[in-house]
Amino acid sequence: MRVEGLRGRLAEEGVVRLDTARGPYVARLAGGRPVVHGALCPHRGGPLEDAYLVEGMLICSWHRSTFRAGDGRAVYGPACADLDVVPARFDGDDLVVEWPEGPSGA
Ligand code: FES
Numbered sequence: 001m002r003v004e005g006l007r008g009r010l011a012e013e014g015v016v017r018l019d020t021a022r023g024p025y026v027a028r029l030a031g032g033r034p035v036v037h038g039a040l041c042p043h044r045g046g047p048l049e050d051a052y053l054v055e056g057m058l059i060c061s062w063h064r065s066t067f068r069a070g071d072g073r074a075v076y077g078p079a080c081a082d083l084d085v086v087p088a089r090f091d092g093d094d095l096v097v098e099w100p101e102g103p104s105g106a
Helices: 006-013
Strands: 015-020 023-030 033-038 052-054 057-059 066-068 074-076 088-091 094-097
Touching: 006 015, 006 023, 006 033, 006 094, 033 088, 033 094
Parallel strands: none
Antiparallel strands: 015 023, 023 033, 052 057, 057 066, 066 074, 088 094
């Protein structure tokens, strides 16, 4: 999936919601690199657009579940499932999301 012009928008806004055929996701910058992850916390569905990004960790604002931004691994808090993190890169000013192959399509 390619999102045109998202690099500049992320630089301005920091966090952008992506409504995709696979559901809602969030794009954000982490150390200047794009991170794309599920929009809802695996714990109780907290909105991860509001998550804090601290030293490479995403912290849910509701109950503080903490996930590694690089791979979504749950490392602290009540979440018992990892966060879906999708490989993404910039191509010029565009964001390219590299969905894994699978039955969910899109
Ligand atoms: S909803 Fe995110 S930690 Fe509870």
